[in-house]
Amino acid sequence: MLQIDAIVPMLCVTLAALASMGAEAFRAKDERMPIGSLGVVGLLGAAASAVLLWDRRTESFGVIVADNFGLFVTIVLAVVGVLTILFSSQVLERDGLPSGEYYALMLFSIVGMIMMATATDLLVIFVALEILSLAVYVLTAIRRDHLPGTEAAFKYFLLGAFSSAFFLYGIAFTYGITGSTRLDAVGSYLSAQSMSGNLLILLAVALLLVGFAFKISAVPFHMWTPDAYEGAPAVVAGFMSTGVKAAAFAAFARVFLSAFEPFKADWGPVVSIVAIATMTLGTVVGVAQSNLKRMLAYSSIAHGGYLLVGLVAANQVGKAAILFYLLAYSVTNLAAFGVISMLGSRENGNDSLRDYAGLWHSRPALAALMTVCLLSLGGLPPTAGFIGKWYIFSAAVSAGYYGLAIVGVLTSVISVFFYLRVVVMMYMADRGGAPAPAPVSGVGIAVLALSTAAIIFLGVLPTPVLDLAAASISTIF
Amino acid sequence: MLTLSWAVPLAGALLLLLVGNADGRRNALVRWLALAVSLATFGVTLALWIGFDSSSAEFQFVERAPWIPAFGIDYYIGIDGISLMLVVLTGFLTPIALLSSWESIDRKVKEFSIFMLALEAAMIGVFVSLDLFLFYVFWDAMLVPMYFLIGIWGYDQRIYAAVKFMLYTMAGSVLMLIAILGLAYMHSEATGSYSFDLMKLYALEIAPETQRWLFLAFTVAFAIKVPLFPFHTWLPDAHVQAPTAGSIILAGVLLKMGTYGLVRFSFPLFPHAAAEFAPWLALLAVIGIVYGALVAMVQPDMKKLVAYSSVSHLGFVVLGISAMNVQGVQGAVYQMLAHGVSTGGLFLVVGMLSDRRHTRLISEFGGLKQAMPRLTAAFLVITLASIGMPALNGFVGEFLTMVGAFLWDPRFVVPAGLGVILSAVYMLWMFQRVYLGEVTHEENATLRDLSPREAASVIPLCAMAILMGVLPAIFLSPMAPAVQRLVNEVQVNSETQDSRLKTQNYARFRVPF
Numbered sequence: 001m002l003q004i005d006a007i008v009p010m011l012c013v014t015l016a017a018l019a020s021m022g023a024e025a026f027r028a029k030d031e032r033m034p035i036g037s038l039g040v041v042g043l044l045g046a047a048a049s050a051v052l053l054w055d056r057r058t059e060s061f062g063v064i065v066a067d068n069f070g071l072f073v074t075i076v077l078a079v080v081g082v083l084t085i086l087f088s089s090q091v092l093e094r095d096g097l098p099s100g101e102y103y104a105l106m107l108f109s110i111v112g113m114i115m116m117a118t119a120t121d122l123l124v125i126f127v128a129l130e131i132l133s134l135a136v137y138v139l140t141a142i143r144r145d146h147l148p149g150t151e152a153a154f155k156y157f158l159l160g161a162f163s164s165a166f167f168l169y170g171i172a173f174t175y176g177i178t179g180s181t182r183l184d185a186v187g188s189y190l191s192a193q194s195m196s197g198n199l200l201i202l203l204a205v206a207l208l209l210v211g212f213a214f215k216i217s218a219v220p221f222h223m224w225t226p227d228a229y230e231g232a233p234a235v236v237a238g239f240m241s242t243g244v245k246a247a248a249f250a251a252f253a254r255v256f257l258s259a260f261e262p263f264k265a266d267w268g269p270v271v272s273i274v275a276i277a278t279m280t281l282g283t284v285v286g287v288a289q290s291n292l293k294r295m296l297a298y299s300s301i302a303h304g305g306y307l308l309v310g311l312v313a314a315n316q317v318g319k320a321a322i323l324f325y326l327l328a329y330s331v332t333n334l335a336a337f338g339v340i341s342m343l344g345s346r347e348n349g350n351d352s353l354r355d356y357a358g359l360w361h362s363r364p365a366l367a368a369l370m371t372v373c374l375l376s377l378g379g380l381p382p383t384a385g386f387i388g389k390w391y392i393f394s395a396a397v398s399a400g401y402y403g404l405a406i407v408g409v410l411t412s413v414i415s416v417f418f419y420l421r422v423v424v425m426m427y428m429a430d431r432g433g434a435p436a437p438a439p440v441s442g443v444g445i446a447v448l449a450l451s452t453a454a455i456i457f458l459g460v461l462p463t464p465v466l467d468l469a470a471a472s473i474s475t476i477f
Numbered sequence: 478m479l480t481l482s483w484a485v486p487l488a489g490a491l492l493l494l495l496v497g498n499a500d501g502r503r504n505a506l507v508r509w510l511a512l513a514v515s516l517a518t519f520g521v522t523l524a525l526w527i528g529f530d531s532s533s534a535e536f537q538f539v540e541r542a543p544w545i546p547a548f549g550i551d552y553y554i555g556i557d558g559i560s561l562m563l564v565v566l567t568g569f570l571t572p573i574a575l576l577s578s579w580e581s582i583d584r585k586v587k588e589f590s591i592f593m594l595a596l597e598a599a600m601i602g603v604f605v606s607l608d609l610f611l612f613y614v615f616w617d618a619m620l621v622p623m624y625f626l627i628g629i630w631g632y633d634q635r636i637y638a639a640v641k642f643m644l645y646t647m648a649g650s651v652l653m654l655i656a657i658l659g660l661a662y663m664h665s666e667a668t669g670s671y672s673f674d675l676m677k678l679y680a681l682e683i684a685p686e687t688q689r690w691l692f693l694a695f696t697v698a699f700a701i702k703v704p705l706f707p708f709h710t711w712l713p714d715a716h717v718q719a720p721t722a723g724s725i726i727l728a729g730v731l732l733k734m735g736t737y738g739l740v741r742f743s744f745p746l747f748p749h750a751a752a753e754f755a756p757w758l759a760l761l762a763v764i765g766i767v768y769g770a771l772v773a774m775v776q777p778d779m780k781k782l783v784a785y786s787s788v789s790h791l792g793f794v795v796l797g798i799s800a801m802n803v804q805g806v807q808g809a810v811y812q813m814l815a816h817g818v819s820t821g822g823l824f825l826v827v828g829m830l831s832d833r834r835h836t837r838l839i840s841e842f843g844g845l846k847q848a849m850p851r852l853t854a855a856f857l858v859i860t861l862a863s864i865g866m867p868a869l870n871g872f873v874g875e876f877l878t879m880v881g882a883f884l885w886d887p888r889f890v891v892p893a894g895l896g897v898i899l900s901a902v903y904m905l906w907m908f909q910r911v912y913l914g915e916v917t918h919e920e921n922a923t924l925r926d927l928s929p930r931e932a933a934s935v936i937p938l939c940a941m942a943i944l945m946g947v948l949p950a951i952f953l954s955p956m957a958p959a960v961q962r963l964v965n966e967v968q969v970n971s972e973t974q975d976s977r978l979k980t981q982n983y984a985r986f987r988v989p990f
Contacts, residue, residue, distance in 0.1 A: 381614040397658040409651035416647060420640055428628050428636050463545050470547060
C-alpha cells in the first residue's frame with residue numbers, strides 16, 4: 001500500500017507554495033493579497049501533522065522517514081518559517097519585493113529543508129539540498145537592483161555548486177563501495193565489513209564532510225557566509241542562518257551518526273578540529289566587524305561550531321543537545337535579524353553598528369528585545385542560549401571532550417564582547433544628529449515580543465523541550 | 478519563605494517595568510516604589526534571621542523542587558549561618574544604595590531602579606542556592622544588571638569599565654561552568670545519575686589530581702570576583718566608573734560572592750586540593766594586602782583609593798579562609814560583613830562629595846570639617862571602622878583572621894599586620910587631607926552638610942559599624958555552628974582522603990584524546 005504519511009508535512013508546505021505562486025499569478029495588478037498568510041497556514045499544517053506523526057515512525061517510499069528526530073527538526077523549521085514570514089510581511093512592501101515569488105521561494109526551500117531532515121537516502125538528501133539551495137540562492141538576490149545582493153548571490157551560488165559537486169562525488173564513492181545509497185544499507189555494510197583504513201571510504205567520508213561543512217558554514221568553507229548575509233535582505237539572512245543550518249545539521253547528524261558511525265574514530269578528530277577552528281574564527285573575526293549583519297554572520301559561524309561540538313560528543317546528551325540548540329539558536333537569531341530588518345529602510349539597510357547608537361532613547365522596546373536576543377546568543381542566563389550552550393558543553397564533558405568544551409566556553413566569552421558592542425551602542429552611545437529610525441509596526445513588535453518570550457521561557461523552564469529533544473533521539477541512532 | 482528573599486526584588490523589578498515613565502514625570506513614584514521593595518526585601522531577610530535557629534549547623538529554610546529532572550537539577554535553596562549573614566547584608570545595603578542615588582541619578586530612573594532590584598535578586602539567589610546549576614544561573618545573571626549600571630550611569634570611562642568587568646568575570650566563570658559539568662558527570666559515573674546537588678557533591682570522593690583541576694577552575698572564578706591579586710585589575714576601573722550605588726553594591730556584596738564561593742564551594746568540595754593550594758592562596762592574599770595598601774596610599778582619586786583598599790581588605794578574608802580553622806573562617810566571614818558595611822559607607826560618602834563638587838580628587842578638597850561637620854563625623858566613624866579600630870567592626874574581623882592565620886602559619890601574619898598599619902596610614906592621611914586643615918578651595922567653604930535623606934543612608938551604616946564592633950556575638954553566634962561544621966568537614970575529608978589515597982577508587986576525568 002502506498003504510504004504517504006511521512007511526507008504530509010512536506011505536502012502541506014508544497015501546497016502553500018503552489019498556492020502562493022497561483023495567487024501571485026492571478027492577482028490584479030494593484031490588488032493587495034495577504035499571500036504570507038497562506039504560507040503560515042501551510043507551515044502550521046506541517047507542524048500539526050508533525051505532532052500527529054509523533055512516535056509513529058512512519059516511512060514513505062523507503063527514503064523518507066518521519067521519526068521523532070526528523071519531526072522535531074520539522075517543527076523547528078516550521079517555527080523558522082512562520083517567524084520569517086511574519087517578519088517579512090513587515091518589510092516586503094517597504095522594500096518593494098515581489099511577495100508572491102518571495103513567499104513561494106521561501107516555502108519551497110522549507111520543503112527542501114524538511115526533506116533533508118527526514119530523508120534516509122543519500123541521493124534524496126542531495127535532491128533536498130539542491131531544492132533548498134536553489135531557492136535560497138534566488139532569495140539572496142531577490143532585490144534585483146541591489147548590487148551587493150547580486151554579487152553575494154553569485155558567490156554563494158558558485159561556491160555552493162562546487163560543494164554540491166563534492167557532496168555528489170561523496171555519494172558516488174559511497175555507492176561504489178557499498179552498492180547502495182540508503183543510509184541503513186550503507187551503515188550495515190560498513191559495520192559488517194572491516195573497512196577500517198580503507199582509503200576509498202575515507203575519501204567518500206571526506207567529500208561528504210566538505211559538502212555538509214559548506215552548508216553549515218564551518219571553517220574553512222565559511223567564506224561565502226558573511227558576504228551572503230550582508231548582501232541578502234536581513235530577513236532572508238536570518239532565514240539562511242537558521243533554516244539552512246538546521247536542515248543541514250539534521251542531515252549531517254543523521255548521515256554521520258548512523259551510516260558512518262563505524263568510522264567515528266576517523267572523522268571524529270577531523271570534525272573536532274573543524275569545530276575548534278569554526279568556533280575560534282567565528283568569534284575572533286566577529287570582533288572586528290562593524291556591520292551588524294556581518295557580525296551576526298560570523299556569530300552564526302561560531303554557533304555552527306558549538307553544534308559541531310554536540311555532533312562530536314555524539315552521546316545521547318549530545319544528540320538531544322543539537323536539537324535543543326537548533327531551536328534555541330533559530331528563535332534567537334531570527335529575532336535578531338528581525339530587529340535589523342525592521343530598522344532598515346528601502347534605501348538604506350541601517351545595519352552598521354553606528355546606526356544603533358542611542359536606539360534605547362528612540363525605540364526603547366526594540367532595544368530591549370534586541371538586548372535579550374544578543375544576551376541569548378552570548379549564552380547568558382536566563383535565556384535559551386544559555387541552556388543550549390550548557391547542554392552542548394555538558395554533552396562534551398560527559399563524553400570526555402574537555403578540550404572542546406573549554407574552547408567553546410572561552411570563545412563564548414569572546415563572542416559576548418561583540419554582542420556587547422551592539423548593546424553599548426544602543427544604550428550608551430549618543431545618537432548624534434542622525435534621524436530616528438522609522439516607526440515599527442505593532443505586528444512586528446508583537447512577533448518580536450513573542451520570540452523574546454520564547455527565549456526567556458526556554459531559558460527558565462527548558463524541561464518540556466529538553467525532554468522532547470531527548471525523547472526524539474531515543475528512538476533512532 | 479526563603480524564595481521570597483530573591484523573588485520580592487525580582488517581582489519589584491517586573492512591577493517597575495509596568496510603570497510608564499518615558500518622560501521622567503513619575504521619577505518620584507519609581508524611586509519610592511523601588512525603595513519600598515528593597516525595604517520589604519530587607520524585612521524578609523530580617524525575618525529569616527529571626528526565624529533562624531542559631532544553634533544548628535544545618536541548612537535551614539530549605540526548599541526543593543525538581544527543575545530539570547533529566548539532569549538532576551533542582552530548584553534547591555537553603556541557608557546556613559554564613560549565607561544568612563550575607564543575605565542580610567545584601568538586604569541591608571540595597572536600600573542604602575538606592576537612597577544614595579536619589580538625586581544623583583536623574584535620567585532613566587525607572588531603568589536604574591529595575592537593574593538595581595534585579596541585581597539584588599541575583600545576588601541573594603547566589604547566596605541561597607544549594608544546587609550548582611541554580612547557583613551558576615544566578616552568578617552569571619548578576620553580571621547583566623551590573624554591566625548596565627556601570628555602563629549607563631557611570632562616569633567618563635564607563636563603557637570601558639563595564640565591558641572589562643563583564644569579560645573578566647565571565648572568563649573566570651565559564652571555566653567554573655566546565656568544572657561544574659565535570660562534577661555532575663563524575664557524580665553520574667559514580668552513582669548512575671547526574672546531580673548538581675551540593676550535598677551529594679560534597680559526598681563525592683574525587684581523585685586528588687582531578688581535584689586540583691576542579692579546584693583551580695572554581696577558585697580562579699572566585700579569585701577574579703574577590704578580587705585576589707593578581708586578578709584585581711578590573712576592580713579599580715569598575716569601582717571608579719560605577720555610579721555611587723553601583724560601587725556600594727559592588728564593594729559591599731559582589732566581592733563577597735567570590736569569598737563566599739571559596740567557603741561554600743572550593744574548599745569543601747575539593748578538600749584535598751584545597752589543603753595543597755591553601756598556602757599559595759594565602760601568599761597571594763598577603764601580597765594583595767600589602768600591594769593594595771601601598772597602591773591605595775598614592776591614589777589621588779578617593780574612589781580609587783577606596784577601591785584599592787578593598788583589594789587589601791579582601792586579602793584578609795582570603796587569608797582567613799586559607800587558614801581553614803574556626804577562628805580564621807569566622808574572622809573571614811565577619812570581615813566580609815564588616816568590609817561590606819564600612820566600604821559601602823566610604824563609597825557612599827565619597828559619592829556625596831562627588832555629587833557636590835563633581836570631582837573625587839583629594840587635592841580638590843581640604844578643610845571640609847568646617848562646612849560639613851556632620852558628614853565629617855560620619856566619615857570619621859567609617860574610616861576608623863575600615864582601618865580596624867577596636868570597638869568598631871573592622872577590628873573583630875581582622876583580629877580573628879590574624880589569630881586564625883597565626884595558629885595555622887605565623888609567617889603570613891607579619892605582612893598582614895603590616896597591611897593593618899598601612900591601612901591606617903592611607904585612610905587617615907586621606908581623612909586629614911580632605912577634611913582637616915584650612916579650606917584651600919573657595920567652593921568648599923559653602924558646601925551643604927548632610928541632607929536628611931543622606932543622613933538616613935549614612936547613619937544606619939555608622940550605627941551598624943559600631944554595633945558590629947561592640948557586640949560581635951550577635952553576628953558571630955548564628956554562623957559559629959556552620960563554620961565549625963565546615964572546618965571539620967574540610968579537615969576530616971582532606972585527612973581521610975590522604976590516608977586512603979592508595980586504596981580508593983576515585984572519580985576521575987576520562988579524556989579520550
